[in-house]
Amino acid sequence: MTSVPGPVDQSPPTVGAVHTVPAPDAAQNGWSAEPPVGYHYPTPEPDRLTRLVLRIHERSPRWAVPLAAVGCVGLGMAYALVSNPTHADPDAAPTCILKLTTGFDCPGCGGTRALWYVLHADLPAAARHHFLFVFSLPFLAYLFVAWAGNQAFGWRLPELRISPKVIGGFMAAWLAFTVVRNLPWAPFTSLYV
Template sequence: MTSVDENRSGGPGPAAGEWAADGAAGGWSAGDGGQAGGYPSADYPAAGYHYAEPDRLTRWVNRFQARAPRWLAPVAALGCVAGAVGFTLVTDPTRSAPDAAPSCFLKLITGLDCPGCGGTRAFWYLLNGDLPAAARHHLLFVFAVPFLIYLYVAWAGRQFFGWRLPQLEITPRAIGIFLAAWGAFSVLRNLPWAPFDAFYV
């Protein structure tokens, strides 16, 4: 850990009083380890400034990330998706009882569809090639799936093979529009009138 009075090479740095005096006069020089104009440099941080020591977990994660091969993250993500696919196919949520675990707490208490209700069933119908039924159970999920697949393929292709596929630019504005559409869909699907009641699951 580098103290205030030591630079990164281990040599002594100016004392706090020297920082103030030299800085006020605008007299930082290369010999003082500073910059012209009275601003401290990276080698001589301002008096009282300290770098936070990373905790043990952060250090372990950083070491693991530095040593892990590039293909590990895409394979791990693919393994998680494969687990979700296997669970959905085995349990078949389209034949489960309404209160079967795992179930939606909001649905059990209020009878209303939450923003995610029907997503697992929509996933099951997509896996079985029934796009209309999937869209009826969760239209926004079906809309998002192609974008999620492309994002994964572009990322994994770069990690594995160095592909340079065009990257989707997901701006805060786009995220806001999608979340607003998801919120509106969550409200409209709970209305008891046609055609909105067709999306109630």
């Protein structure tokens, strides 16, 4: 006696429906473990926030995102200039959570002071507070200008290609710098900020 496969539902799924793969013996019952050729998984309806962001993105001019990024960078520079982190009280509590809880300098400690010195064109003092930050600034500035110029005005500046090995080497140097600047004996104590 042979079994006759049951009817296969060929109707398209509704929005939000989930395609499930039938049990292993489903092929014997006339079902396919794979979706039919040309089958498209339904895309879920975006939520309100996603729709709002997409509408804003579609209606905004090309220069809006680079302008917002310039605004964020400008706010960071203004904060460094207004707060003047170089003249903090000696007994003031550190604002860095890691330094406050452990007493160690974090990988970014000294970055705000270094930025303040860079904005005042004192590169030796900036490098004293965070050498790797000062070293990376020209590269970051060029990458930002190239991206913002392309987004806003269609500029095609020469692309700065940084290989993953170089990025890995930089991250390893940053980790080593973070460890070395926290060592409690000379000459490493000169790196302590």
